[in-house]
Amino acid sequence: MRYLPLTDPDRQEMLAAIGVDSIDALFADVPHQARLDGLLDLPRTMGELEVERAISAMASRNLAAGSVPLFIGGGAYRHHIPATVDHLIQRGEFLTSYTPYQPEISQGTLQYLFEFQTQVALLTGMEVANASLYDGATACAEAVMMANRLTRRGQAILSGGLHPHYREACETYARFVGFEVAAQAPAPSGGEDLAGLIGRDTSCVVVQNPDFFGEIRDYSEFAPICHEAGALLVVVVTEILSLGAIRPPGEMGADIVAAEGQSIGNALNFGGPHLGLFASRDKFVRQMPGRLVGETVDADGRRGWVLTLSTREQHIRRERATSNICTNSGLCALAFTIHLALLGETGLVRLARLNHAAAVRLAERLERIPGVQLLNQAFFNEFALRLPRPVAPVVEALAEKGVLAGIPISRLYPDRPALADVLLVAATEMVTEEDIDRLDRELREVLS
């Protein structure tokens, strides 16, 4: 097939039709300082070996997550990925991991997506899960919009424990789709009165568990309060592995669960591609966004799979669709499915325990450092510490020493000086005793 690029007259004609003078005008929303003026200063030619050396030298200036003791979490967690996962996702049967346009001929893809949905539903304690969305943050925004449709109301209350990136994704959708978001202030020590905020126009309350500061809460008593007021409870989970150790949101009465599934089978991937998990109740399935695989039988009565309830979707419902999502995170979902199948229920619980044990050991050590205070009552593999001084320079100093100590909250909340001395620390099964010793020692030194 020949590829026929556009001609200049083609471009002019299209620009004239939409009423802009130049292609650059289409990028007006991108801040100027983030745009590149002109070409990069690159030599015209260079040998492969030279390029490799130059790029490697540049890359080595990074402090890569896998190369040093790492305690960074905040919604993306470094876990072990068995070699089996990488091997299996590269099999020819899975070569095209895109959701198929002609679904019936891709029975293998549909089967694993069906299994993926089953795993997500079981893990979250919900009745139905879709074939995945882009990531946890967009899943969260989709959950809010689904609640708006179900309740015909237009205000979402976001807990201050919600990951700030998730809040921002909701606010972006809110601005352009047209609904209201009441985001609460971050409160690492809890004490939010969400029930008191629910009004007649509240479609849902969005909470995160464990919350952004790592705190685990039980929402069992809160769910009926939402329901009595005609609002839905959306529970966000940014560390899906936590559900190997704590009560799933479904058991707490959640109506919609929006989660990030990166932790199982997927690397950090520079912050994306990640894997949005989305689960809900049977009775709400018609308002769910995304693709959904169903089990059926063919003309001969044999088991098979189909994309089902597609009338919710954009290619059929056009502008009335439940969402503009018409794909999923296919490859990431496949890796998730394979890893979780390898772990099994027992393996998942064991892995979760290893994480919690590592975090507890770390917390116990760091808490003994003079002036350091643990802010959590109950946590899974991540917790918040109050340091005796602003955290950002401390984290920088530790990075200089080759330790990635965690996330200074000030980086995500630069406008809240009260949080400047709070550090978010995560420990997964990848953290060794030596890593813990190292952080303990170096942090003591930097603080002294």
Added chain:
Amino acid sequence: MTTLRFTKDHEWVRLDGDLAVVGITDYAQSQLGDVVYVELPEIGRRVEQGKEAAVVESVKAASEVYAPVSGEVAEVNEALAADPAMVNDDPMGDGWFLKLRIKDPKELDGLMDEAAYKRLVEEQS
């Protein structure tokens, strides 16, 4: 005497006391094919003439059902949740969608009677 009227979007409306019963026509159900789901409004919702009042979903498509007249939803056909095929089997009877407490009976005057609707369907098919 009951008044039966039709819209160009293939809804029917029948005056039953001060309530207007609304459904889709036999022609509409035959065009849609097997109905698998009906989304009905909540009681008390106000709908406006020509605006969406319900959604009917078949194996082929999902379509909006528009209110033939303005009014407040007084009753919905709960039985359709369990048995949406009633829309195919008896569109003008048991397959009704909703009952509206109408605002302005004059709105009915702008709609077609049975003979006019038959002509419309003949033209379209």
